[in-house]
Amino acid sequence: MKHVSVLLNETINALNVKEDGIYVDCTLGYAGHSSAILKRLKKGKLYAFDQDEEARKHSENVLRKISDNFEIIPNNFVNLKEELNKREITKVDGIMFDLGVSSPQLDDAKRGFSFHLDAPLDMRMDKDAKLSAYDVVNDYSFNDLYKIIKEYGEERYAKQIARSIEQRRKQKNIETTFELSEIISNSVPSKYKRLTHPARRTFQAIRIEVNKELSILPKSLNDAIDMLNVNGVIAVITFHSLEDKICKDVFTKRSKENELVKNLPIVPDEYKPELKLLKKIKPSKEEIINNKRSRSATLRIAIKMR
Numbered sequence: 001m002k003h004v005s006v007l008l009n010e011t012i013n014a015l016n017v018k019e020d021g022i023y024v025d026c027t028l029g030y031a032g033h034s035s036a037i038l039k040r041l042k043k044g045k046l047y048a049f050d051q052d053e054e055a056r057k058h059s060e061n062v063l064r065k066i067s068d069n070f071e072i073i074p075n076n077f078v079n080l081k082e083e084l085n086k087r088e089i090t091k092v093d094g095i096m097f098d099l100g101v102s103s104p105q106l107d108d109a110k111r112g113f114s115f116h117l118d119a120p121l122d123m124r125m126d127k128d129a130k131l132s133a134y135d136v137v138n139d140y141s142f143n144d145l146y147k148i149i150k151e152y153g154e155e156r157y158a159k160q161i162a163r164s165i166e167q168r169r170k171q172k173n174i175e176t177t178f179e180l181s182e183i184i185s186n187s188v189p190s191k192y193k194r195l196t197h198p199a200r201r202t203f204q205a206i207r208i209e210v211n212k213e214l215s216i217l218p219k220s221l222n223d224a225i226d227m228l229n230v231n232g233v234i235a236v237i238t239f240h241s242l243e244d245k246i247c248k249d250v251f252t253k254r255s256k257e258n259e260l261v262k263n264l265p266i267v268p269d270e271y272k273p274e275l276k277l278l279k280k281i282k283p284s285k286e287e288i289i290n291n292k293r294s295r296s297a298t299l300r301i302a303i304k305m306r
């Protein structure tokens with residue numbers, strides 16, 4: 001399936017792209033947002049990160065048709081500061097994240113992300129990464145499995161599911177998405193299966209663990225904010241409540257007034273809040289109808305003030 005970009009216009013409008021500016025798309029994917037940024041650049045440059053080789057290959061061709069004012073960086077965005085500094089870029093005018101996985105990643109059976117498609121358990125966005133879903137499912141202790149399924153999946157039957165995984169792998173290792181999905185399905189009450197696919201939350205939790213999606217976020221967002229020019233914009237699209245909470249916490253912390261100067265009539269510039277937060281944006285009803293994947297999205301935007 002083609003990837004339909006979420007909150008595309010809202011994000012691009014927020015970035016307020018200047019034709020000679022420097023912009024960073026931390027999650028290139030299938031180049032929906034990157035194409036829109038690149039089309040607005042004349043002398044400026046776009047740097048786009050993706051840790052997925054297939055996404056990079058596809059998007060290189062898409063972007064090349066627009067202009068040459070871009071570079072794709074094959075690395076995890078947790079290394080954005082180091083990668084940009086290597087290119088002598090210390091400040092940028094806008095930076096965006098559209099977190100999570102793309103539709104082609106989910107729909108490619110061999111990537112092992114989907115409980116709808118039978119494949120070896122994998123779920124790595126970066127195929128060179130060491131940890132795969134197979135390792136998490138077969139090697140993590142009961143307690144660690146329970147913790148990630150409960151926390152990252154917000155799964156109410158986390159204990160039962162972790163227990164069933166533990167029981168099954170005593171007999172033989174769990175190899176495939178369908179095996180795992182069946183184990184999960186057999187661990188939850190039938191009424192739960194009528195509400196949602198019973199494997200959805202556990203698969204999400206394992207994917208988050210495999211790709212360290214939450215643990216890398218605070219550093220990445222803080223580094224991104226550090227790199228913004230004054231009036232530069234950061235825009236972050238999240239799809240998960242914990243992801244959104246991390247973003248909200250980082251933004252809130254960096255938009256707070258320094259306690260020491262709270263009651264001073266004139267606040268010296270270096271004590272003023274670093275960020276001004278704009279109102280968060282959710283997809284319109286129309287977007288949700290046209291693209292179901294957008295239903296859990298939240299866009300947070302902040303402007304660098306000093």
Ligand SMILES: C[S@@+](CC[C@H](N)C(=O)[O-])C[C@H]1O[C@@H](n2cnc3c(N)ncnc32)[C@H](O)[C@@H]1O
Pocket residue numbers: 003004005006026027028029030031032033034049050051052055075076077078098099100101102125216
């Ligand atoms: C939701 S898709 C982005 C879609 C893109 N905005 C578009 O419109 O086509 C997320 C992409 O970010 C990549 N990605 C996720 N986490 C990453 C990370 N930590 N470092 C680099 N790339 C990452 C994924 O491989 C995926 O291709």
